[in-house]
């Protein structure tokens with residue numbers, strides 16, 4: 001039996017162009033928090049959502065930094081009976097564009113009473129329930145050590161012992177940043193990198209690559225986020 005997938009999101013050239021315009025505008029207006037001028041590809045979204053794919057118990061899912069929603073639509077596609085999703089976005093313009101886009105998304109219509117939006121920084125995310133999976137698109141390389149530490153402290157508070165988190169980083173960006181930065185900046189970068197080394201060890205980091213993305217990315221998977 002041939003099953004045809006319904007279109008989950010209008011993805012004609014006009015919609016893609018609109019999404020790209022929103023992204024570019026925020027890239028220039030809010031460079032530090034946006035971090036990139038391109039939304040993630042469907043291959044990146046697929047890799048980031050792997051922990052919620054396939055057979056599994058119901059999950060409480062947290063998405064950090066949805067932007068225009070390229071990863072959100074994949075999370076919604078993978079949502080199963082009993083799942084809940086919280087979407088946390090710091091930028092009100094992204095949040096507005098996301099909510100507008102979701103109105104036309106069939107998976108969102110199906111699960112909308114299980115979806116909660118939090119507009120604000122993840123550092124202020126209310127600790128109401130704990131999450132099983134965190135799908136994160138925050139541009140950590142743009143943040144200083146204090147911000148990164150605050151984010152990980154909050155994530156620890158909202159995690160269960162077996163919570164898994166995925167996030168991405170552009171391949172080679174760390175190295176370029178090291179080369180082009182001033183001596184003073186290099187020291188700050190080293191401090192953040194040392195922090196991440198500890199995170200990787202504590203959370204049994206696993207890293208894979210996605211080439212089909214503008215630009216290619218590493219996907220990081222961290223485990224036991226409450227540790």
Ligand SMILES: C[S@@+](CC[C@H](N)C(=O)[O-])C[C@H]1O[C@@H](n2cnc3c(N)ncnc32)[C@H](O)[C@@H]1O
Pocket residue numbers: 033034035036038039040064065066067068069070071088089090091094120121122123137138139
């Ligand atoms: C690199 S973009 C990713 C957008 C989208 N998920 C994608 O992959 O195309 C980073 C997103 O994180 C959001 N963001 C940055 N800092 C944040 C914070 N502290 N709390 C919540 N969202 C944040 C930005 O506004 C932006 O939407």
